[in-house]
Amino acid sequence: MTNKYKVLAIVNFPLHNDFNPLHEKVFVHTLGDTGWRFKDNTSVLRLGQSACKAFVNGALHWVGGSREIVSFDMDTEEFDVVPRPQLELGRGSFSLRAFKGKLLILNTSFADRIEIWIMDDYRVVESWTRIFTINEQQIGRNIRDVEIVCFLEDWEVLMVYDHRALLRYNLRTASMSELSDIDGLPNRFDAVAHVGTLVSPLLGREM
Numbered sequence: 001m002t003n004k005y006k007v008l009a010i011v012n013f014p015l016h017n018d019f020n021p022l023h024e025k026v027f028v029h030t031l032g033d034t035g036w037r038f039k040d041n042t043s044v045l046r047l048g049q050s051a052c053k054a055f056v057n058g059a060l061h062w063v064g065g066s067r068e069i070v071s072f073d074m075d076t077e078e079f080d081v082v083p084r085p086q087l088e089l090g091r092g093s094f095s096l097r098a099f100k101g102k103l104l105i106l107n108t109s110f111a112d113r114i115e116i117w118i119m120d121d122y123r124v125v126e127s128w129t130r131i132f133t134i135n136e137q138q139i140g141r142n143i144r145d146v147e148i149v150c151f152l153e154d155w156e157v158l159m160v161y162d163h164r165a166l167l168r169y170n171l172r173t174a175s176m177s178e179l180s181d182i183d184g185l186p187n188r189f190d191a192v193a194h195v196g197t198l199v200s201p202l203l204g205r206e207m
Contacts, residue, residue, distance in 0.1 A: 003199050005031035006074055008060060010047050028077060031201055039077060047079070053193070054096035056103045057122050061096050069096065069103075085117060085128035099151040106148055112136045114143060116171070132171045139169065139176055150193035163188045 007029040014023075024047050026039040046065025054061040061082065064070035067089065069082040084105065087094060092109020105117040105128075114134045121127035132155070136143040145162040152158060155171040164187060166179040 005199075005201050007031075008052075008072055009036070050095070054098040054103055055195070056098050056101060061098075061103060063093070063095060067093070082119075082123055083125035085125065085130075087115075087117075097148065097151060104151070110143075112143060114146070114148070134169070134171070138174045139167070147191075149191045158191070158193075160189070160191050163190060166191065 009027045009029070011025050011027065012023070013025060026047070027036040028039050029036045046068075047070055048063065048065035050063045052060045052062040058075055059071040059073045059080075061069060061071050064081075069084050071080045071082050072078070073080070082103065087105070087107050087109070089107070089109045092107075094105050094107045094109065097104040097106060099118070103119040103122065105115075105119075107115040107117065113136060115130055116132040116134070117128050117130050119128050134143070134146075134157075139146065141161050147160045149158040149160055152168070157169050157171065159167040159169055161167055166182065166185070167176055168179055169176045
């Protein structure tokens with residue numbers, strides 16, 4: 001790792017001044033530099049613009065435009081595709097999370113459940129395993145209104161329900177509690193997971 005803070009921006013531009021196929025341009029900014037660097041995407045990947053919520057093995061991961069798992073190595077600044085398992089998707093979708101250095105898939109294609117997959121060996125497609133299923137009956141809420149924010153210790157997940165309730169759910173025991181004693185929490189909200197670091201964004205080294 002370089003101990004540098006970087007920002008990746010993917011911008012879509014319409015071709016030929018119309019709203020047909022979009023041309024993707026990639027820019028990288030390193031904190032402390034004066035501007036953005038253009039990064040040529042020489043691959044045929046459709047990068048897409050889904051939210052990136054999984055940082056594993058020094059790379060950002062998100063779901064690309066063709067429902068592929070796209071990775072961007074923050075050191076080499078190269079794009080790649082991480083193989084995914086065969087999922088029951090239909091017209092549905094999936095998203096990515098990270099847990100203890102492992103890549104996770106949340107298959108949200110179903111009307112009544114969320115399936116959770118883990119990749120035990122990075123980039124080894126055979127190592128994908130479905131490990132948990134969150135059923136609508138278990139949480140007593142509409143699964144379509146559930147957003148998994150992040151995974152905590154001991155296979156607990158932090159979830160937001162309908163932008164108005166923060167829930168803590170244990171995947172092993174199927175037990176759940178609502179975190180309602182947070183001062184200043186508004187009636188409607190979103191939640192974003194953050195990772196702490198001792199590397200100063202100003203100095204580029206540990207404090």
